[in-house]
Amino acid sequence: MHERTYLDHNATAPIRPEARAALIEALDATGNGSAVHGEGRGARATIETARARVAAMVGADPRGVIFTAGGTEADTLALTPDFSRGEAPLGCDVLLTSAVEHAAVLRGHRFPTERVELLPVDARGRVILEELDAALERTTQAGRRALVSVMLANNETGVIQPLAEVARRAHAHGALVHADAVQAAGRIPVSIGALGVDLLSLSAHKIGGAPGAGALVAADPDLRPAPVFAGGGQERGRRAGSENIPAIAAFGAAAERAGASVIDEMARIDALRERLESALRSEFPELVLLVGDVERLPNTSCLAFPGVPAETLVIALDLAGVAASAGAACSSGKVTASHVLGAMGVPERIARSAIRLSFGWSSGEEDVDRALGAFRRVWPGLLRRARAA
Structure with missing residues (x-):
């Protein structure tokens, strides 16, 4: 476990x-x-x-x-x-x-x-x-x-x-x-x-x-x-x-x-996110990092693995011990196409594969380690299924 x-x-x-x-x-x-x-x-x-x-x-x-x-x-x-x-x-x-x-x-x-x-x-x-x-x-x-x-x-x-x-x-x-x-x-x-x-x-x-x-x-x-x-x-x-x-x-x-610690937390959490994104981009060439080149919150990554439905990846990560989400988490667990990515003109094939990873005050280096380990365990099987589809 x-x-x-x-x-x-x-x-x-x-x-x-x-x-x-x-x-x-x-x-x-x-x-x-x-x-x-x-x-x-x-x-x-x-x-x-x-x-x-x-x-x-x-x-x-x-x-x-x-x-x-x-x-x-x-x-x-x-x-x-x-x-x-x-x-x-x-x-x-x-x-x-x-x-x-x-x-x-x-x-x-x-x-x-x-x-x-x-x-x-x-x-x-x-x-x-x-x-x-x-x-x-x-x-x-x-x-x-x-x-x-x-x-x-x-x-x-x-x-x-x-x-x-x-x-x-x-x-x-x-x-x-x-x-x-x-x-x-x-x-x-x-x-x-x-x-x-x-x-x-x-x-x-x-x-x-x-x-x-x-x-x-x-x-x-x-x-x-x-x-x-x-x-x-x-x-x-x-x-x-x-x-x-x-x-x-x-x-x-x-x-x-939160108000007293926001500056220090910004730098710490941004470093966690950058470490995770850098490793994922290096190890998984299929990955699409959405809005990586614009000012954004230091804690948020929006990623897509084209060909793998977002809900499939979220469930696989959950079984591997990582809580992530697909789109906004306000729809009673229902995963639908993101109106946000649609308004940005993101192609549907990518938008339907997009997940969100978001860090916070309780996050640490061990969370990056576990997330990377989870991706390494689940991705080969997901990729095989995507190519066979």
Whole structure:
């Protein structure tokens, strides 16, 4: 029985020790953060400590942090036609978003279908800025305001978007800008101010927190998206429902740790990925490294072995002790053709063979060793089957 190695951090990261400790401590406490008695005040203090830690990770004002049940809810909360700034209504007429966004954006927004425009990407998966300019110009000429949503880093390829330039161009047309930073936070430095975006989505379990918590961060705390559902006055009236205090406490602890270690972790994890990719390219000439020549997350490799279906390779690696994934891991285990690679113009034969390997805070040299060993064991048989097909 081979020891297992986990290379699917982009799906979910193992919980960090600091987050586990915070989670357990909060589970052992009693109190609703909306209550005024001592237990309630203690619960509120836990929430506000976590809020400050999450805000610090992305350089935001804590008052702009809205806790949600995860990154998907944060995206849905952000992607609405109806905003206010203070008491003044601030409507958005159209949603401009990239063709490589996560399904949480492409399907989770609250705009009518006819008011959504997909922005094309180039062969490396980056938004074509001239196409954004043209879409913004059309919107302005029609007397409308756009909400632009472009992810900071792609969940499948790791490609980093030119988000600061997207925000600059969008703001020149009076648009609001949202970024899904779920994959980027904790893996590269993220500053909402440096990016220039109005709204930023985060997820706890991607950075080593517990599932069940996320956040939408507003650069201006007075910018308020319309709530997804009505209820109590939690989160300053921006998100109804009693807060998931244990998950929020773990989120705050993970954010503090991730923010403090991100620079060192970037260099360490990038070295692991480069070692793995270099060895695979040397030993397996059939391999296609997708988007290897563009700025991307230091932890993410998107690889294809043409002729071998992605699900076949993922299962073979799993049996050999390596957890990898094919595309995004948000479809109840179902493997489908990647819309991301399709939008990039990757030929279907290659796209259907693409897998993702993603490192994280718990990864080490032994994971590279085990992954290489697994490829060496499974590949000869897979190659024979592919050639016989």
